[in-house]
Amino acid sequence: MSTTRVFLLASALARLIERERGGHLVRQGFFPDRTDRSAHVQVSGETAHLILIAHHVAGPREEPAEISQAQAEALLELTAGQAEYLSIPMAIGSHGATIQRFVTPAPLDLISITFKQDKTARKFQPPAWFGPEVTSEAAYQVRSLALTGLPSVPAVEVTNEALHGLLDALDNRVGEPQLHPAEVSRVSETSEAALDPETDQELDGLNIEDRVIRELARSLQPQGR
Known part of the structure; x- marks a missing residue:
């Protein structure tokens, strides 16, 4: 089972990564949570999905359904909160990573790195250019950012x-x-x-x-x- 760790990233470094690697814009709109499920709309380039997440004892199960751009735009207007960010893929050694440069609800830069095994994730030592880890802080999840806004973000030093x-x-x-x-x-x-x-x-x-x-x-x- 894959594991993802999330870190803050200095905006100056994120800007440089964007300059070198480009990226694509992602918009997500979230409906209010319910006890047994949650849902959100995602638009990435010319592709749009309505994503239903069922909450089971064994863990959440995601069920994406492709929809038209027009349907996505209509649903986005009905969502309780939205987030917009530039997604930039990058390799960190043998691991895949994604930089998220948030525009909405406020400027914020995160880097998420995915590991195929939990053991590998625990042993990973973040490089010097990573900021503080926020993996366990729900306030930095995209859903929370869209619905409740940006938390108090510590400054990330560039050395x-x-x-x-x-x-x-x-x-x-x-x-x-x-x-x-x-x-x-x-x-x-x-x-x-x-x-x-x-x-x-x-x-x-x-x-x-x-x-x-x-x-x-x-x-x-x-x-x-």
Whole structure:
């Protein structure tokens, strides 16, 4: 049985992942829960589903039914709460992960990583670029976000270690030796020098590490500069 763990993600890092990997928009509308079942509408690209979830002793059983876009739009208007987010698939080693960049009900970035076995999930050590784990906090489930709104979210710090860990993941170099501290210092100096907003046109000609470092430097600038 698969197991999923969920972590907060710094918005600057999530933005960089979106820039490199793209993603697709997902809209979900939730009807109020009932004792024995729950239901929600999901629109992803040109595909729409009405998803019924029956609550059994052995666990919830999901029953999706494909519906038309028109039907989905009509049902969304009747839901008690909605969530909208950009879904970005990504591999973390041999595991599949999904970044969720929420637009509605409020900005929030999460990363969910799925494991085929519960034992593997328990042994997993999150990399430095992951934020705090929120797997067991119901307030961060999509249904709860849609129906009750955003909880109080702690700030997620972006460090050199986190940035280089993300760069390794984007370059599929997870598990390789990290840069020497002197090399990290040189990279930091490079990022501090690349704060000119006009550099967007230069990004396409750079390798992935240079592009990500420059974009991170820009995203961390104070507003109004």
